[in-house]
Amino acid sequence: MAKLQKSIDKRNALVGATIELVNNNGFHAAPMSKIAKMANVSPATIYLYFENKQDLVNKVYLEVKSSFTDYAFKTYTDDMSVKDGFELIWKRIADFKLKEREEAMFLAQCDNTPMIDEPSRNEGIKHLQPLLELWERGKKEGVIKKFSNYILYAYTINPLSFLMLMQNRGVFQLTENHIQEAYKSAWNSIKV
Amino acid sequence: MAKLQKSIDKRNALVGATIELVNNNGFHAAPMSKIAKMANVSPATIYLYFENKQDLVNKVYLEVKSSFTDYAFKTYTDDMSVKDGFELIWKRIADFKLKEREEAMFLAQCDNTPMIDEPSRNEGIKHLQPLLELWERGKKEGVIKKFSNYILYAYTINPLSFLMLMQNRGVFQLTENHIQEAYKSAWNSIKV
DNA sequence: TAAAAAAGAATGAACATTCATTTTTTAACA
Protein backbone atom coordinates (compact mmCIF):
# COMPACT_ATOMS: atom_id res chain seq x y z
CA MET A 1 0.00 0.00 0.00
CA ALA A 2 1.82 3.05 -1.24
CA LYS A 3 1.72 6.43 0.41
CA LEU A 4 1.48 9.79 -1.29
CA GLN A 5 5.10 10.64 -1.82
CA LYS A 6 5.66 13.03 -4.64
CA SER A 7 9.21 14.10 -5.23
CA ILE A 8 10.14 17.49 -3.78
CA ASP A 9 13.07 17.59 -6.19
CA LYS A 10 10.78 17.33 -9.20
CA ARG A 11 8.59 20.09 -7.84
CA ASN A 12 11.59 22.33 -7.25
CA ALA A 13 12.86 21.64 -10.73
CA LEU A 14 9.48 22.65 -12.12
CA VAL A 15 9.45 25.86 -10.12
CA GLY A 16 12.97 26.72 -11.27
CA ALA A 17 12.20 25.98 -14.89
CA THR A 18 9.07 28.11 -14.75
CA ILE A 19 11.03 31.06 -13.39
CA GLU A 20 13.72 30.77 -16.01
CA LEU A 21 11.39 30.38 -18.97
CA VAL A 22 8.96 33.09 -17.91
CA ASN A 23 11.90 35.45 -17.43
CA ASN A 24 13.10 34.88 -20.94
CA ASN A 25 9.81 35.03 -22.74
CA GLY A 26 6.88 35.83 -20.52
CA PHE A 27 3.98 33.65 -19.44
CA HIS A 28 2.51 32.83 -22.82
CA ALA A 29 5.85 32.01 -24.40
CA ALA A 30 6.81 29.58 -21.68
CA PRO A 31 5.07 26.40 -22.88
CA MET A 32 4.36 23.54 -20.53
CA SER A 33 6.30 21.24 -22.85
CA LYS A 34 9.46 23.33 -22.41
CA ILE A 35 8.98 23.68 -18.68
CA ALA A 36 8.69 19.91 -18.50
CA LYS A 37 11.76 19.34 -20.64
CA MET A 38 13.86 21.78 -18.63
CA ALA A 39 12.77 20.03 -15.41
CA ASN A 40 13.50 16.60 -16.93
CA VAL A 41 9.93 15.53 -16.50
CA SER A 42 7.03 14.53 -18.70
CA PRO A 43 4.49 17.25 -19.49
CA ALA A 44 1.83 15.10 -17.86
CA THR A 45 3.78 15.06 -14.61
CA ILE A 46 3.31 18.79 -14.14
CA TYR A 47 -0.39 18.07 -13.63
CA LEU A 48 0.38 15.83 -10.68
CA TYR A 49 1.88 18.83 -8.88
CA PHE A 50 -0.23 21.70 -10.19
CA GLU A 51 -3.81 22.01 -11.42
CA ASN A 52 -2.97 23.82 -14.61
CA LYS A 53 -0.63 26.45 -15.98
CA GLN A 54 -2.27 29.38 -14.18
CA ASP A 55 -2.08 27.49 -10.89
CA LEU A 56 1.58 26.69 -11.51
CA VAL A 57 2.47 30.29 -12.11
CA ASN A 58 0.37 31.59 -9.19
CA LYS A 59 2.07 29.19 -6.80
CA VAL A 60 5.54 29.99 -8.06
CA TYR A 61 4.75 33.68 -7.64
CA LEU A 62 3.61 33.28 -4.04
CA GLU A 63 6.60 31.15 -3.12
CA VAL A 64 9.10 33.53 -4.63
CA LYS A 65 7.34 36.49 -3.03
CA SER A 66 7.58 34.78 0.35
CA SER A 67 11.24 34.04 -0.06
CA PHE A 68 11.77 37.68 -1.06
CA THR A 69 9.99 39.21 1.92
CA ASP A 70 11.44 36.68 4.36
CA TYR A 71 14.85 37.83 3.25
CA ALA A 72 13.93 41.52 3.27
CA PHE A 73 12.56 41.55 6.81
CA LYS A 74 14.74 38.84 8.35
CA THR A 75 16.90 41.07 10.57
CA TYR A 76 14.35 43.83 11.10
CA THR A 77 12.65 44.27 14.45
CA ASP A 78 10.15 46.96 15.31
CA ASP A 79 12.20 48.32 18.19
CA MET A 80 14.60 49.87 15.66
CA SER A 81 14.40 53.55 14.83
CA VAL A 82 12.45 54.30 11.66
CA LYS A 83 15.58 55.58 9.95
CA ASP A 84 17.62 52.48 10.79
CA GLY A 85 14.76 50.16 10.00
CA PHE A 86 14.24 51.72 6.60
CA GLU A 87 17.94 51.56 5.76
CA LEU A 88 18.12 47.96 6.83
CA ILE A 89 15.09 46.84 4.86
CA TRP A 90 16.05 48.86 1.81
CA LYS A 91 19.54 47.43 1.72
CA ARG A 92 18.37 43.88 2.19
CA ILE A 93 15.93 44.31 -0.67
CA ALA A 94 18.75 45.62 -2.85
CA ASP A 95 20.85 42.69 -1.72
CA PHE A 96 18.16 40.20 -2.67
CA LYS A 97 17.70 41.73 -6.10
CA LEU A 98 21.40 41.54 -6.78
CA LYS A 99 21.97 38.06 -5.43
CA GLU A 100 18.77 36.34 -6.55
CA ARG A 101 18.52 37.90 -9.98
CA GLU A 102 16.31 35.24 -11.52
CA GLU A 103 13.80 35.37 -8.70
CA ALA A 104 13.78 39.15 -8.63
CA MET A 105 13.24 39.36 -12.39
CA PHE A 106 10.40 36.91 -12.11
CA LEU A 107 8.69 39.01 -9.45
CA ALA A 108 9.12 42.15 -11.54
CA GLN A 109 7.54 40.42 -14.51
CA CYS A 110 4.62 39.21 -12.39
CA ASP A 111 4.08 42.63 -10.84
CA ASN A 112 4.07 44.49 -14.15
CA THR A 113 1.86 42.26 -16.29
CA PRO A 114 -1.58 40.64 -15.98
CA MET A 115 0.11 37.25 -15.60
CA ILE A 116 -0.98 36.53 -12.01
CA ASP A 117 -4.65 36.33 -11.14
CA GLU A 118 -6.10 38.79 -8.66
CA PRO A 119 -6.54 36.53 -5.61
CA SER A 120 -2.88 35.50 -5.74
CA ARG A 121 -1.79 39.07 -6.32
CA ASN A 122 -3.69 40.23 -3.24
CA GLU A 123 -2.20 37.38 -1.26
CA GLY A 124 1.27 38.53 -2.33
CA ILE A 125 0.68 42.11 -1.22
CA LYS A 126 0.07 41.01 2.36
CA HIS A 127 3.71 40.01 2.70
CA LEU A 128 4.75 43.68 2.70
CA GLN A 129 2.99 44.41 5.99
CA PRO A 130 6.14 45.11 8.09
CA LEU A 131 7.25 47.83 5.70
CA LEU A 132 3.84 49.48 5.71
CA GLU A 133 3.83 49.45 9.51
CA LEU A 134 7.28 51.01 9.58
CA TRP A 135 6.05 53.84 7.38
CA GLU A 136 2.99 54.41 9.52
CA ARG A 137 5.22 54.62 12.56
CA GLY A 138 7.59 57.02 10.78
CA LYS A 139 4.72 59.30 9.84
CA LYS A 140 3.37 59.24 13.39
CA GLU A 141 6.80 60.12 14.79
CA GLY A 142 7.20 62.93 12.24
CA VAL A 143 10.32 61.32 10.76
CA ILE A 144 8.98 60.81 7.25
CA LYS A 145 6.59 62.86 5.17
CA LYS A 146 2.88 62.14 5.41
CA PHE A 147 2.65 60.83 1.87
CA SER A 148 0.47 58.00 0.61
CA ASN A 149 2.09 54.60 1.04
CA TYR A 150 1.90 54.12 -2.73
CA ILE A 151 4.01 57.23 -3.24
CA LEU A 152 6.46 56.07 -0.59
CA TYR A 153 6.75 52.68 -2.25
CA ALA A 154 7.06 54.16 -5.72
CA TYR A 155 9.93 56.46 -4.74
CA THR A 156 11.88 54.21 -2.43
CA ILE A 157 11.53 50.50 -3.09
CA ASN A 158 10.18 50.17 -6.60
CA PRO A 159 13.01 52.00 -8.38
CA LEU A 160 15.24 49.06 -7.44
CA SER A 161 13.28 46.97 -9.89
CA PHE A 162 14.05 49.38 -12.68
CA LEU A 163 17.74 49.36 -11.85
CA MET A 164 17.78 45.59 -11.71
CA LEU A 165 16.01 45.36 -15.04
CA MET A 166 18.57 47.64 -16.69
CA GLN A 167 21.38 45.63 -15.17
CA ASN A 168 19.92 42.34 -16.32
CA ARG A 169 19.47 43.69 -19.82
CA GLY A 170 23.18 44.50 -19.82
CA VAL A 171 22.44 48.21 -20.16
CA PHE A 172 24.66 49.12 -17.23
CA GLN A 173 26.54 47.52 -14.38
CA LEU A 174 25.11 48.14 -10.92
CA THR A 175 27.99 48.68 -8.45
CA GLU A 176 28.20 49.09 -4.69
CA ASN A 177 28.56 52.80 -5.32
CA HIS A 178 25.29 52.92 -7.25
CA ILE A 179 23.55 51.11 -4.44
CA GLN A 180 24.77 53.77 -2.02
CA GLU A 181 23.59 56.56 -4.35
CA ALA A 182 20.24 54.87 -4.77
CA TYR A 183 19.79 54.50 -1.04
CA LYS A 184 20.45 58.22 -0.57
CA SER A 185 17.89 59.05 -3.25
CA ALA A 186 15.36 56.82 -1.60
CA TRP A 187 15.80 58.30 1.84
CA ASN A 188 15.92 61.89 0.59
CA SER A 189 12.65 61.45 -1.20
CA ILE A 190 10.72 60.63 1.97
CA LYS A 191 12.53 62.00 5.04
CA VAL A 192 11.11 65.13 6.60
CA MET B 1 -2.54 52.51 -63.25
CA ALA B 2 -3.32 52.69 -59.55
CA LYS B 3 -1.18 54.33 -56.90
CA LEU B 4 -0.35 53.01 -53.44
CA GLN B 5 -3.11 54.34 -51.22
CA LYS B 6 -3.63 52.32 -48.10
CA SER B 7 -6.14 53.61 -45.60
CA ILE B 8 -4.68 55.57 -42.70
CA ASP B 9 -7.88 54.92 -40.79
CA LYS B 10 -7.42 51.16 -41.00
CA ARG B 11 -3.84 51.48 -39.86
CA ASN B 12 -4.85 53.63 -36.91
CA ALA B 13 -7.56 51.16 -35.99
CA LEU B 14 -4.96 48.37 -36.01
CA VAL B 15 -2.60 50.37 -33.82
CA GLY B 16 -5.38 51.14 -31.36
CA ALA B 17 -6.57 47.55 -31.22
CA THR B 18 -3.02 46.32 -30.64
CA ILE B 19 -2.58 48.71 -27.70
CA GLU B 20 -5.86 47.71 -26.12
CA LEU B 21 -5.38 43.96 -26.50
CA VAL B 22 -1.74 43.93 -25.42
CA ASN B 23 -2.70 45.96 -22.34
CA ASN B 24 -5.28 43.40 -21.33
CA ASN B 25 -3.28 40.27 -21.89
CA GLY B 26 0.24 40.87 -23.09
CA PHE B 27 1.86 40.21 -26.45
CA HIS B 28 1.26 36.49 -26.72
CA ALA B 29 -2.35 36.67 -25.60
CA ALA B 30 -3.24 39.31 -28.18
CA PRO B 31 -3.90 37.14 -31.26
CA MET B 32 -3.81 38.64 -34.73
CA SER B 33 -7.36 37.39 -35.27
CA LYS B 34 -8.63 39.45 -32.33
CA ILE B 35 -6.63 42.51 -33.32
CA ALA B 36 -8.18 42.22 -36.78
CA LYS B 37 -11.68 41.80 -35.43
CA MET B 38 -11.35 44.78 -33.09
CA ALA B 39 -10.11 46.91 -35.98
CA ASN B 40 -12.94 45.69 -38.25
CA VAL B 41 -10.52 44.26 -40.72
CA SER B 42 -9.61 40.85 -42.07
CA PRO B 43 -6.61 39.14 -40.47
CA ALA B 44 -4.95 39.09 -43.88
CA THR B 45 -5.20 42.87 -44.08
CA ILE B 46 -2.81 43.32 -41.16
CA TYR B 47 -0.08 41.91 -43.38
CA LEU B 48 -0.60 44.67 -45.93
CA TYR B 49 0.38 47.20 -43.27
CA PHE B 50 2.92 45.27 -41.21
CA GLU B 51 5.40 42.50 -41.98
CA ASN B 52 4.35 40.27 -39.11
CA LYS B 53 3.28 40.42 -35.50
CA GLN B 54 6.68 41.42 -34.14
CA ASP B 55 6.90 44.22 -36.67
CA LEU B 56 3.42 45.40 -35.75
CA VAL B 57 4.25 45.60 -32.09
CA ASN B 58 7.65 47.23 -32.64
CA LYS B 59 6.10 49.93 -34.80
CA VAL B 60 3.27 50.59 -32.37
CA TYR B 61 5.85 50.87 -29.59
CA LEU B 62 7.95 53.43 -31.44
CA GLU B 63 4.94 55.50 -32.43
CA VAL B 64 3.55 55.59 -28.92
CA LYS B 65 6.99 56.38 -27.51
CA SER B 66 7.29 59.30 -29.91
CA SER B 67 3.91 60.66 -29.02
CA PHE B 68 4.87 60.35 -25.34
CA THR B 69 8.17 62.20 -25.59
CA ASP B 70 6.77 64.81 -27.96
CA TYR B 71 4.21 65.58 -25.28
CA ALA B 72 6.74 65.47 -22.45
CA PHE B 73 9.19 67.89 -24.02
CA LYS B 74 6.79 70.07 -25.96
CA THR B 75 7.05 73.23 -23.86
CA TYR B 76 10.58 72.68 -22.60
CA THR B 77 13.44 74.83 -23.89
CA ASP B 78 17.03 74.59 -22.77
CA ASP B 79 17.21 78.19 -21.63
CA MET B 80 15.08 77.29 -18.60
CA SER B 81 16.70 76.75 -15.23
CA VAL B 82 17.36 73.12 -14.39
CA LYS B 83 14.88 73.25 -11.54
CA ASP B 84 12.10 74.73 -13.68
CA GLY B 85 12.90 72.45 -16.60
CA PHE B 86 12.73 69.36 -14.43
CA GLU B 87 9.45 70.40 -12.88
CA LEU B 88 7.96 71.15 -16.26
CA ILE B 89 9.03 67.86 -17.84
CA TRP B 90 8.07 65.83 -14.79
CA LYS B 91 4.60 67.32 -14.65
CA ARG B 92 3.99 66.88 -18.33
CA ILE B 93 4.98 63.24 -18.05
CA ALA B 94 2.56 62.81 -15.16
CA ASP B 95 -0.06 64.57 -17.23
CA PHE B 96 0.45 62.24 -20.17
CA LYS B 97 0.23 59.16 -17.99
CA LEU B 98 -3.04 60.36 -16.50
CA LYS B 99 -4.63 61.50 -19.73
CA GLU B 100 -3.40 58.83 -22.12
CA ARG B 101 -3.80 55.85 -19.86
CA GLU B 102 -3.96 53.23 -22.55
CA GLU B 103 -0.83 54.48 -24.28
CA ALA B 104 1.05 54.84 -21.00
CA MET B 105 0.09 51.32 -19.92
CA PHE B 106 1.24 49.98 -23.24
CA LEU B 107 4.65 51.64 -22.87
CA ALA B 108 5.02 50.30 -19.34
CA GLN B 109 4.26 46.81 -20.56
CA CYS B 110 6.77 47.13 -23.41
CA ASP B 111 9.48 48.47 -21.11
CA ASN B 112 9.08 45.75 -18.51
CA THR B 113 8.89 42.62 -20.66
CA PRO B 114 10.90 41.08 -23.49
CA MET B 115 8.10 41.98 -25.91
CA ILE B 116 10.00 44.51 -28.03
CA ASP B 117 13.13 43.48 -29.91
CA GLU B 118 16.41 45.13 -29.06
CA PRO B 119 16.87 47.41 -32.09
CA SER B 120 13.45 48.97 -31.54
CA ARG B 121 14.10 49.30 -27.82
CA ASN B 122 17.35 51.16 -28.47
CA GLU B 123 15.58 53.36 -30.96
CA GLY B 124 13.00 54.22 -28.32
CA ILE B 125 15.63 55.19 -25.75
CA LYS B 126 16.98 57.92 -28.00
CA HIS B 127 13.79 59.91 -27.56
CA LEU B 128 14.75 60.71 -23.97
CA GLN B 129 17.77 62.78 -25.01
CA PRO B 130 16.46 66.19 -23.80
CA LEU B 131 15.98 64.88 -20.27
CA LEU B 132 19.46 63.37 -20.16
CA GLU B 133 20.93 66.67 -21.33
CA LEU B 134 19.01 68.52 -18.64
CA TRP B 135 20.47 66.24 -16.02
CA GLU B 136 23.99 66.66 -17.33
CA ARG B 137 23.53 70.41 -17.17
CA GLY B 138 22.14 70.19 -13.65
CA LYS B 139 25.13 68.18 -12.50
CA LYS B 140 27.55 70.62 -14.13
CA GLU B 141 25.83 73.55 -12.44
CA GLY B 142 25.88 71.76 -9.10
CA VAL B 143 22.08 71.85 -8.82
CA ILE B 144 21.51 68.10 -8.74
CA LYS B 145 23.58 65.30 -7.29
CA LYS B 146 26.24 63.65 -9.44
CA PHE B 147 24.38 60.35 -9.59
CA SER B 148 24.23 57.97 -12.54
CA ASN B 149 21.47 58.85 -15.00
CA TYR B 150 19.92 55.45 -14.37
CA ILE B 151 19.56 56.29 -10.69
CA LEU B 152 18.12 59.68 -11.54
CA TYR B 153 15.62 58.08 -13.88
CA ALA B 154 14.73 55.33 -11.44
CA TYR B 155 13.98 57.75 -8.61
CA THR B 156 12.26 60.54 -10.49
CA ILE B 157 10.49 59.48 -13.66
CA ASN B 158 10.02 55.75 -13.42
CA PRO B 159 7.97 55.74 -10.18
CA LEU B 160 5.18 57.38 -12.16
CA SER B 161 4.76 54.11 -14.03
CA PHE B 162 4.23 52.26 -10.80
CA LEU B 163 1.64 54.77 -9.61
CA MET B 164 -0.16 54.61 -12.92
CA LEU B 165 -0.18 50.82 -12.82
CA MET B 166 -1.72 50.80 -9.34
CA GLN B 167 -4.30 53.33 -10.45
CA ASN B 168 -5.20 51.34 -13.55
CA ARG B 169 -5.55 48.18 -11.50
CA GLY B 170 -8.05 50.05 -9.36
CA VAL B 171 -5.83 49.70 -6.30
CA PHE B 172 -5.96 53.40 -5.52
CA GLN B 173 -7.10 56.66 -7.04
CA LEU B 174 -4.34 59.05 -8.08
CA THR B 175 -5.37 62.63 -7.23
CA GLU B 176 -3.87 66.06 -7.90
CA ASN B 177 -2.59 65.98 -4.35
CA HIS B 178 -0.73 62.73 -4.93
CA ILE B 179 0.84 64.20 -8.04
CA GLN B 180 2.14 67.11 -5.98
CA GLU B 181 3.50 64.73 -3.33
CA ALA B 182 5.13 62.60 -5.97
CA TYR B 183 6.76 65.61 -7.58
CA LYS B 184 8.23 66.64 -4.22
CA SER B 185 9.58 63.14 -3.68
CA ALA B 186 11.13 63.15 -7.12
CA TRP B 187 12.87 66.49 -6.68
CA ASN B 188 14.01 65.77 -3.12
CA SER B 189 15.65 62.59 -4.24
CA ILE B 190 18.01 64.34 -6.65
CA LYS B 191 18.45 67.99 -5.68
CA VAL B 192 21.71 68.94 -3.98
C1' DT C 1 1.07 -6.88 -5.46
C1' DA C 2 -1.68 -3.01 -5.38
C1' DA C 3 -1.68 1.77 -5.49
C1' DA C 4 0.77 5.99 -6.58
C1' DA C 5 3.76 8.33 -9.68
C1' DA C 6 5.45 9.08 -14.03
C1' DA C 7 5.61 8.71 -18.79
C1' DG C 8 4.76 9.36 -23.87
C1' DA C 9 1.49 9.64 -27.23
C1' DA C 10 -2.97 11.46 -28.48
C1' DT C 11 -6.47 15.18 -28.74
C1' DG C 12 -8.54 19.20 -29.97
C1' DA C 13 -8.29 24.09 -29.84
C1' DA C 14 -5.87 28.36 -31.00
C1' DC C 15 -2.65 30.58 -33.49
C1' DA C 16 0.36 33.23 -37.26
C1' DT C 17 0.66 33.38 -41.76
C1' DT C 18 -0.49 32.47 -46.72
C1' DC C 19 -3.55 31.64 -50.64
C1' DA C 20 -7.01 32.24 -54.04
C1' DT C 21 -10.68 35.45 -54.96
C1' DT C 22 -13.34 39.51 -54.82
C1' DT C 23 -13.86 44.47 -54.31
C1' DT C 24 -12.28 49.09 -54.73
C1' DT C 25 -9.53 52.67 -56.63
C1' DT C 26 -7.18 54.95 -60.19
C1' DA C 27 -6.45 57.46 -64.33
C1' DA C 28 -6.37 57.24 -69.40
C1' DC C 29 -9.42 58.10 -72.84
C1' DA C 30 -14.10 58.15 -75.28
Next chain:
DNA sequence: TGTTAAAAAATGAATGTTCATTCTTTTTTA
Protein backbone atom coordinates in the same frame (compact mmCIF):
# COMPACT_ATOMS: atom_id res chain seq x y z
C1' DT D 1 -18.38 63.65 -67.85
C1' DG D 2 -18.72 58.67 -67.95
C1' DT D 3 -16.49 54.13 -69.19
C1' DT D 4 -13.26 50.79 -68.59
C1' DA D 5 -9.45 47.79 -67.41
C1' DA D 6 -5.50 47.25 -64.83
C1' DA D 7 -3.50 47.47 -60.42
C1' DA D 8 -3.96 47.86 -55.47
C1' DA D 9 -6.44 46.76 -51.41
C1' DA D 10 -9.05 43.82 -48.93
C1' DT D 11 -11.09 39.55 -47.85
C1' DG D 12 -12.51 34.72 -45.88
C1' DA D 13 -10.98 30.37 -45.94
C1' DA D 14 -7.08 27.20 -45.81
C1' DT D 15 -2.53 25.61 -43.93
C1' DG D 16 0.56 23.84 -40.93
C1' DT D 17 2.30 24.49 -36.38
C1' DT D 18 2.24 24.91 -31.45
C1' DC D 19 0.10 24.53 -27.36
C1' DA D 20 -2.45 22.94 -22.82
C1' DT D 21 -4.46 19.21 -21.27
C1' DT D 22 -5.98 14.30 -21.09
C1' DC D 23 -5.66 9.35 -21.89
C1' DT D 24 -3.56 4.94 -21.65
C1' DT D 25 0.24 2.43 -20.36
C1' DT D 26 4.48 1.59 -17.81
C1' DT D 27 7.45 2.11 -13.79
C1' DT D 28 8.30 2.82 -9.05
C1' DT D 29 7.23 2.48 -4.27
C1' DA D 30 5.87 0.53 0.08
